[in-house]
Amino acid sequence: MSAPDFSVAGQHVLISGGAGGIGSAFARAFRAGGAEVTIADIRPPAEDQGFAFETLDVRDDAAVTALAAKIGTLHVLIHCAGRLIRNEEHKPDVFRDIVDIHLVGNLRLATAFRPHLARTKGCLINIGSMYSYFGAAMIPGYAAAKTGVVGLTRSLALAYAEDGIRVNAIAPGWINTEISRRGREEEAFNSKVMARLPTGRWSEPEELAGTAVFLASPAARLINGVTIPVDGGYVAS
């Protein structure tokens, strides 16, 4: 038997929210594996790391359609764009906006790029959260959207199977990026999370990247419709 094939060399990967902490770590990991990476984000990266960049608001139907028309070959689409607004998401307008970014944006990108992924028998990687499994009193829109990502991932996996496209998700644990900064800085919140977390520390975005690369590789060809917690054991505890 030959060694399992974990290669992503030669693949073209599009990462929404690719200017952010997790998206840019994914971009670096895929590039290190020989892939070509395009990042798309509502804002440019703070530091130019040499990736192709497209300005994109994932809430904008026309902008997503225009990007799909511009991009030729695509093997991997990762929906990493995200934001949360603590204590504001009980307001219906804010709730709707957060769901639009994380969940409707996920579907919007998937629908626009399905033909590209069908041509390459590619894959979609969605991003869940610990709030795919637990409630969040301060960010109900975020938690609803991230719980929805699990169901969307299963549903798109079934729908796209006829095109040979796999659809999976990663549910990151507690990662040191901008979106989680206020939680890290708030002592009461931080100590509650750390008390439950077997690793007892915030993780770096790079620690998620191997799972994304694996999911895009031939070695993962039988994995479809699942959400994988990459969380240092938080869900288990």
Ligand SMILES: NC(=O)c1ccc[n+]([C@@H]2O[C@H](COP(=O)([O-])OP(=O)(O)OC[C@H]3O[C@@H](n4cnc5c(N)ncnc54)[C@H](O)[C@@H]3O)[C@@H](O)[C@H]2O)c1
């Ligand atoms: N950091 C964590 O602890 C953690 C845990 C679980 C899940 N996540 C998820 O991981 C993903 C990446 O987050 P991150 O940790 O890298 O945070 P981040 O804040 O560093 O990155 C988020 C990126 O999304 C972009 N973005 C926001 N709204 C957008 C829009 N409308 N259109 C396009 N881009 C938009 C931002 O500009 C930013 O670059 C998000 O879905 C987040 O919910 C993060």
